[in-house]
Amino acid sequence: MTYVFPQPFSRNYESLLKRLKLRGMQPKTIESYSHGVRRAGAHFEYQIDNLSKDQLTDYFSQVLDQLSWSTLKHDLYGLKFYYAYVLEKHWPGAELTKAPKVSRLPDIVTVEQMQQIVNATRILSYRVFFFALYSMGLRLGEGLQLQVGDIDQDRMRVHVRDAKGNRDRLVPLPAHTLNVLREFWRVHRHPALLFPSRQKGLGGASSATTHMDRGGVQQALRQVTEQIGLKRITPHCLRHSYATHLIEAGVDLLEVQKILGHHSILTTTRYTHLTEHRKESAEVYINTLMSRIQVGWNKVV
Numbered sequence: 001m002t003y004v005f006p007q008p009f010s011r012n013y014e015s016l017l018k019r020l021k022l023r024g025m026q027p028k029t030i031e032s033y034s035h036g037v038r039r040a041g042a043h044f045e046y047q048i049d050n051l052s053k054d055q056l057t058d059y060f061s062q063v064l065d066q067l068s069w070s071t072l073k074h075d076l077y078g079l080k081f082y083y084a085y086v087l088e089k090h091w092p093g094a095e096l097t098k099a100p101k102v103s104r105l106p107d108i109v110t111v112e113q114m115q116q117i118v119n120a121t122r123i124l125s126y127r128v129f130f131f132a133l134y135s136m137g138l139r140l141g142e143g144l145q146l147q148v149g150d151i152d153q154d155r156m157r158v159h160v161r162d163a164k165g166n167r168d169r170l171v172p173l174p175a176h177t178l179n180v181l182r183e184f185w186r187v188h189r190h191p192a193l194l195f196p197s198r199q200k201g202l203g204g205a206s207s208a209t210t211h212m213d214r215g216g217v218q219q220a221l222r223q224v225t226e227q228i229g230l231k232r233i234t235p236h237c238l239r240h241s242y243a244t245h246l247i248e249a250g251v252d253l254l255e256v257q258k259i260l261g262h263h264s265i266l267t268t269t270r271y272t273h274l275t276e277h278r279k280e281s282a283e284v285y286i287n288t289l290m291s292r293i294q295v296g297w298n299k300v301v
Contacts, residue, residue: 036078124300174290
């Protein structure tokens with residue numbers, strides 16, 4: 001999206017985007033940080049280069065009244081980056097904010113609810129995509145960026161590239177998921193992308209230049225889950241569900257950490273609240289689990 005801003009904010013904003021990219025930030029992080037700077041710019045009439053601590057105190061108080069601690073945190077990081085790397089100035093806010101420590105369990109769905117989600121999704125691209133996220137434990141961005149060449153059918157694994165933390169990883173590819181992806185590819189036949197843009201419909205997907213829209217996926221899942229009576233289910237919840245179901249079945253915690261690409265085992269252990277361990281290989285269980293979800297080809301558009 002192209003934004004029109006007054007000078008010098010416009011020039012500095014373009015510099016911000018370039019510097020975020022050069023620092024190796026992921027697209028989601030770049031959008032989050034830049035959104036925070038845009039929000040602050042609109043609030044201060046695009047005069048943000050010499051803000052005082054009092055101005056920032058008032059501003060972040062208003063952000064917190066209207067939004068959330070999570071949003072405030074990203075806005076704060078974006079403005080700090082802007083001051084440090086674009087303006088090359090000392091951050092005037094010092095230690096202005098301190099988010100309260102919270103510990104929340106992730107929202108998950110059962111296998112039966114996952115089947116309901118698949119059945120209720122009428123648009124084929126989204127139906128297959130939701131199943132793919134769940135069946136491989138992928139983050140939203142990881143799923144969208146999958147390419148045909150990332151599928152290793154000989155070793156039954158998927159190469160997830162440039163994931164969070166700029167790390168690649170390999171995840172198990174269930175046989176059922178491979179079959180679903182094959183059938184879906186025969187529908188759109190894009191030479192590179194597994195999930196090409198829907199802008200031209202399935203008929204024009206083979207010539208798409210980008211993957212499916214992130215916002216479109218999120219909105220589609222929100223509509224489907226509300227339709228079947230589930231609340232607060234996001235694409236990331238499907239990843240949470242995958243992890244929880246593996247651990248419930250006794251898949252080794254270190255193996256789950258490796259599959260999910262968690263930097264710390266502590267991140268993975270939050271899924272253990274539902275588990276009762278028993279020994280079973282990850283590959284066998286993943287294939288058994290995913291074969292329970294049927295991705296039909298009827299009543300889709």
